[in-house]
Amino acid sequence: MSVVSSVCCYCGTGCGVLIETDAGKMTGVRGDPMHPANHGKLCTKGTTLHLTAQAGGRALVPELRVSRDEARQRVSWDAALDHAAERFAAIIREHGPDAVGIYISGQLLTEDYYVFNKLAKGLIGTNNVDTNSRLCMSSAVAGYKATLGADAPPGCYDDIDHAGTIFIAGSNTAYAHPILFRRIEEARKRNPDLKLIVVDPRRTDTAQEADLHLSILPGTDVALFHSMLNVMLWEELISRDYIFAHTEGWEKLRETVREYTPEKVATICGVAAADIVQAARWFAQGPTLSLYCQGLNQSSCGVDKNAALINLHLATGQIGKPGAAPLSLTGQPNAMGGREVGGMANLLSAHRDLVNPEHRAEVAQLWGVDSVPEKPGKTAVEMFEAVRRGEIKALWIACTNPAQSMPNQAMIHEALRAAEFVVVQEAFADTETVQFADLLLPASTWGETDGTMTNSERRISRVHAAVPPPGEARADWAIATEFARRLLPEQGVRLFPYESAEDVFNEHRATTRGRDLDITGLSYALLDAGPQQWPFPAGAHLGKPRLYEDGVFPTESGRARFYDAPYRPVAEPIDARYPLHLNTGRLRDQWHGMSRTGLVARLYSHVEEPLLSMNSQDMERRQLHDGDLVRVKSRRGSLVIKVQASAELRGGQGFIPMHWGGRFMAGLGVNALTLDAFDPVSRQPELKHAAVQVEKAVLPYRRAIMLRGDGVTLLRLAQPFLGRFDYATAGLTGRDNTVLVFQAASVGPLPESLVQEMDAAFGLDDPLLTMNYQDARRGIWKKVRVEDGVITGARLSGETVAQDWLKDLIAEGASAMEVRSWLLAPVALPPAGKTGRGHIVCNCLNVAEPDIVAAIAAGADLAALQSNLKCGTECGSCVPELKRLIASNRVAA
Ligand SMILES: Nc1nc2c(c(=O)[nH]1)N[C@H]1C(S)=C(S)[C@@H](COP(=O)(O)OP(=O)(O)OC[C@H]3O[C@@H](n4cnc5c(=O)[nH]c(N)nc54)[C@H](O)[C@@H]3O)O[C@H]1N2
Numbered sequence: 001m002s003v004v005s006s007v008c009c010y011c012g013t014g015c016g017v018l019i020e021t022d023a024g025k026m027t028g029v030r031g032d033p034m035h036p037a038n039h040g041k042l043c044t045k046g047t048t049l050h051l052t053a054q055a056g057g058r059a060l061v062p063e064l065r066v067s068r069d070e071a072r073q074r075v076s077w078d079a080a081l082d083h084a085a086e087r088f089a090a091i092i093r094e095h096g097p098d099a100v101g102i103y104i105s106g107q108l109l110t111e112d113y114y115v116f117n118k119l120a121k122g123l124i125g126t127n128n129v130d131t132n133s134r135l136c137m138s139s140a141v142a143g144y145k146a147t148l149g150a151d152a153p154p155g156c157y158d159d160i161d162h163a164g165t166i167f168i169a170g171s172n173t174a175y176a177h178p179i180l181f182r183r184i185e186e187a188r189k190r191n192p193d194l195k196l197i198v199v200d201p202r203r204t205d206t207a208q209e210a211d212l213h214l215s216i217l218p219g220t221d222v223a224l225f226h227s228m229l230n231v232m233l234w235e236e237l238i239s240r241d242y243i244f245a246h247t248e249g250w251e252k253l254r255e256t257v258r259e260y261t262p263e264k265v266a267t268i269c270g271v272a273a274a275d276i277v278q279a280a281r282w283f284a285q286g287p288t289l290s291l292y293c294q295g296l297n298q299s300s301c302g303v304d305k306n307a308a309l310i311n312l313h314l315a316t317g318q319i320g321k322p323g324a325a326p327l328s329l330t331g332q333p334n335a336m337g338g339r340e341v342g343g344m345a346n347l348l349s350a351h352r353d354l355v356n357p358e359h360r361a362e363v364a365q366l367w368g369v370d371s372v373p374e375k376p377g378k379t380a381v382e383m384f385e386a387v388r389r390g391e392i393k394a395l396w397i398a399c400t401n402p403a404q405s406m407p408n409q410a411m412i413h414e415a416l417r418a419a420e421f422v423v424v425q426e427a428f429a430d431t432e433t434v435q436f437a438d439l440l441l442p443a444s445t446w447g448e449t450d451g452t453m454t455n456s457e458r459r460i461s462r463v464h465a466a467v468p469p470p471g472e473a474r475a476d477w478a479i480a481t482e483f484a485r486r487l488l489p490e491q492g493v494r495l496f497p498y499e500s501a502e503d504v505f506n507e508h509r510a511t512t513r514g515r516d517l518d519i520t521g522l523s524y525a526l527l528d529a530g531p532q533q534w535p536f537p538a539g540a541h542l543g544k545p546r547l548y549e550d551g552v553f554p555t556e557s558g559r560a561r562f563y564d565a566p567y568r569p570v571a572e573p574i575d576a577r578y579p580l581h582l583n584t585g586r587l588r589d590q591w592h593g594m595s596r597t598g599l600v601a602r603l604y605s606h607v608e609e610p611l612l613s614m615n616s617q618d619m620e621r622r623q624l625h626d627g628d629l630v631r632v633k634s635r636r637g638s639l640v641i642k643v644q645a646s647a648e649l650r651g652g653q654g655f656i657p658m659h660w661g662g663r664f665m666a667g668l669g670v671n672a673l674t675l676d677a678f679d680p681v682s683r684q685p686e687l688k689h690a691a692v693q694v695e696k697a698v699l700p701y702r703r704a705i706m707l708r709g710d711g712v713t714l715l716r717l718a719q720p721f722l723g724r725f726d727y728a729t730a731g732l733t734g735r736d737n738t739v740l741v742f743q744a745a746s747v748g749p750l751p752e753s754l755v756q757e758m759d760a761a762f763g764l765d766d767p768l769l770t771m772n773y774q775d776a777r778r779g780i781w782k783k784v785r786v787e788d789g790v791i792t793g794a795r796l797s798g799e800t801v802a803q804d805w806l807k808d809l810i811a812e813g814a815s816a817m818e819v820r821s822w823l824l825a826p827v828a829l830p831p832a833g834k835t836g837r838g839h840i841v842c843n844c845l846n847v848a849e850p851d852i853v854a855a856i857a858a859g860a861d862l863a864a865l866q867s868n869l870k871c872g873t874e875c876g877s878c879v880p881e882l883k884r885l886i887a888s889n890r891v892a893a
């Protein structure tokens with residue numbers, strides 16, 4: 001057995017992990033007690049990393065199809081890369097370098113990112129290289145540059161312990177950065193005076209913890225921030241000394257914010273004027289640490305939102321000192337690394353700008369090329385639009401799943417179909433985007449790769465391989481390097497001489513010399529001893545926890561700039577036809593398109609299936625009940641989904657998680673609905689706001705299939721059937737055993753041929769293994785599969801209410817005797833008193849909500865829940881939810 005240190009591959013918190021291996025297999029994952037981001041803790045996703053690594057489902061060999069009507073066939077790496085090089089070379093020869101595009105990811109390691117960026121800008125001669133960070137952090141980047149002069153988050157996680165006020169805006173930290181949220185909870189325990197303000201339209205678990213929750217109307221942040229500044233002015237809470245000594249542009253902004261009185265803004269934002277005043281006072285009192293994420297970034301005025309929040313820090317001098325900073329939380333584990341190497345259509349290495357001719361010349365010289373192209377490249381949405389129009393003919397996609405995660409999926413799917421040649425470099429074989437691949441290149445992934453990543457607080461950590469990659473999978477940087485050498489052999493070999501990730505790192509390091517993120521003092525050897533924050537120039541012994549302590553900023557004048565922008569409403573306001581405001585975002589235990597988390601049954605137990613959450617009054621008005629199927633429509637597409645009442649939402653709003661795409665449900669997932677309007681500066685799309693209508697979907701013919709087996713195999717069985725129903729979802733459940741849950745509904749009865757096809761596919765057609773009860777007149781059909789006396793599968797048609805109870809029995813490996821009398825009775829409902837276990841709140845210790853609620857009803861508080869049921873005692877991710885359950889059930893009592 002051995003232990004290898006690395007970093008979690010999920011969120012930007014960047015927790016250190018210790019990977020335990022035995023005979024070349026991962027057997028366990030623990031938090032690294034020495035890592036300063038998490039001090040040994042991990043959240044539910046981190047603690048189950050080894051389970052996702054064991055789940056399978058990987059892309060193992062290169063696969064190529066020569067024509068679109070064929071299936072891909074296995075090819076050798078040589079043949080795959082030669083083919084790719086030939087196709088790219090031919091297209092570039094005929095149509096120029098801008099006829100190709102590269103779309104990469106904030107989940108690549110810094111070294112991978114560096115090579116791809118150089119491949120596009122240094123070798124091919126196009127700036128058409130953009131990344132999913134465009135959907136994620138580009139408003140934050142632009143916000144920092146517009147105000148502070150550089151893309152550098154000025155604070156650090158330790159600021160949580162020094163803050164007097166923590167201001168969280170547009171971040172559901174409890175779900176999306178759980179270990180940081182644990183630190184906030186601890187800081188509040190130590191310092192009861194610490195104020196927590198949360199700005200979010202939804203009453204999330206993060207918001208529930210707040211002293212003040214500003215449940216603003218969607219997209220109105222700029223008005224709120226301006227109004228807080230208005231209050232600060234009026235009450236003389238600003239820091240004139242700081243403004244005078246270290247900033248510029250104040251007069252203009254002051255004029256603008258005069259208009260934003262709390263009374264007026266209270267109406268715009270839908271919150272009480274007194275709450276705006278309170279927020280302004282606590283903010284000004286400080287020291288104030290702001291934490292913010294997609295509620296600000298994913299907006300058609302995302303840069304304005306970021307900059308308007310930074311205005312508040314500058315106006316009160318809440319920056320550059322312990323506990324005071326605007327700290328934008330990065331979503332992906334290496335969103336920061338991508339920015340460092342300039343891996344976007346408008347950036348260049350080491351925080352250089354493409355529009356700056358000197359920067360272009362510097363980079364050309366560093367790379368040893370004549371020039372770097374001047375014409376800005378296409379950003380994510382624009383890149384896919386160009387593919388659809390036929391302007392970009394070949395697309396290389398690595399480590400991202402745009403056929404699920406981009407807005408306006410109809411357009412994205414059209415583009416992928418229109419492209420002449422699509423290369424997908426992926427670790428997992430079944431993603432929505434892989435289905436469009438002409439060439440699939442299997443990539444190694446977390447636990448198998450070597451390199452570095454940078455977290456939200458500018459801390460660079462080493463990523464180490466613990467096990468060899470499966471099949472023929474290769475490291476991302478190595479694939480890009482091999483391709484470069486074949487595309488233009490002479491130059492390719494000269495410009496891409498790398499033999500290891502370390503070679504790439506060392507070249508990247510050299511490009512940072514003299515830049516704000518100078519890391520010339522770092523090496524792999526040094527990082528192996530422990531992660532370090534940048535800047536870390538040659539000769540340094542420690543990185544810098546905080547920037548701008550001296551009030552000098554990397555702008556021409558050395559002063560930070562106030563940013564003056566009026567409030568603008570969302571791009572697609574609601575109206576009579578589309579009267580509901582659709583918000584989208586994350587769940588605690590799923591990661592994006594579920595290529596990894598969706599393979600582990602345990603990670604569905606917190607939320608089992610895709611749901612539209614709505615306020616109960618909005619549901620009543622539409623005569624909807626929990627579990628009803630609804631059709632959600634926007635101007636771009638529609639989706640059939642179950643609806644559920646949620647106290648988190650105000651009237652007029654709905655929320656659908658971003659995770660389920662066309663591979664896990666019928667349709668194209670939530671992004672069938674979202675719009676691709678984007679911020680004019682950052683070009684980040686407005687994924688958080690779309691106008692939709694919701695109506696009951698009349699699909700009376702329901703069915704549910706449950707089957708025990710291997711998760712990946714089961715999901716592959718279900719996938720081809722999803723699209724044959726108006727409504728369908730596929731998911732997993734169970735702990736020791738994995739059970740597929742396939743649910744579907746349609747307008748009319750299923751054709752007999754489809755019934756038979758599905759029964760055959762799911763192994764429910766063997767008369768020796770199945771027990772049946774059919775009542776044709778009432779349209780009820782129950783079928784149970786039994787092996788060695790144990791129920792291993794079931795199908796319900798007509799009435800499916802028994803599915804929750806049955807799936808738990810199958811997962812437990814219950815005996816067929818338990819269902820015998822139910823099966824043979826003419827009722828479809830489960831036996832009296834038999835229900836499913838319900839939603840699992842504590843995933844680590846497998847504690848279900850009904851048990852927790854019962855304990856609360858018997859008088860338990862948090863401590864009692866923790867000592868009796870043990871929930872919330874392992875990773876702590878469910879503690880906010882436990883608190884919420886206690887609060888709501890006390891109120892109910
Ligand atoms: N469990 C889990 N964690 C993750 C991820 C994951 O997939 N799963 N992904 C990672 C990534 S890449 C990212 S980018 C981060 C995202 O992390 P977050 O941004 O924290 O997560 P989201 O759920 O996308 O959105 C945050 C909140 O913004 C709110 N919001 C919507 N509109 C507005 C608005 O107009 N104003 C304000 N103030 N708030 C608004 C939403 O209601 C939501 O609660 O999470 C990272 N962590």
Ligand SMILES: Nc1nc2c(c(=O)[nH]1)N[C@H]1C(S)=C(S)[C@@H](COP(=O)(O)OP(=O)(O)OC[C@H]3O[C@@H](n4cnc5c(=O)[nH]c(N)nc54)[C@H](O)[C@@H]3O)O[C@H]1N2
Binds near residue numbers: 294402595688
């Ligand atoms: N509606 C809505 N849509 C959203 C958002 C939202 O809030 N709402 N959020 C947006 C945001 S912030 C983000 S960051 C994006 C995320 O969107 P995506 O980038 O599409 O998300 P993932 O599913 O994480 O895609 C990463 C892919 O890389 C693969 N992979 C994993 N490891 C490796 C590796 O080492 N190498 C390679 N080559 N592949 C690997 C995974 O299997 C997975 O398919 O979604 C965006 N889309």
Ligand code: SF4
Binds near residue numbers: 012015045046176178
């Ligand atoms: S908070 Fe959870 S998902 Fe994020 S890095 Fe830490 S363990 Fe991974």
Ligand SMILES: [Mo]
Binds near residue numbers: 135136137331332
């Ligand atoms: Mo993200």
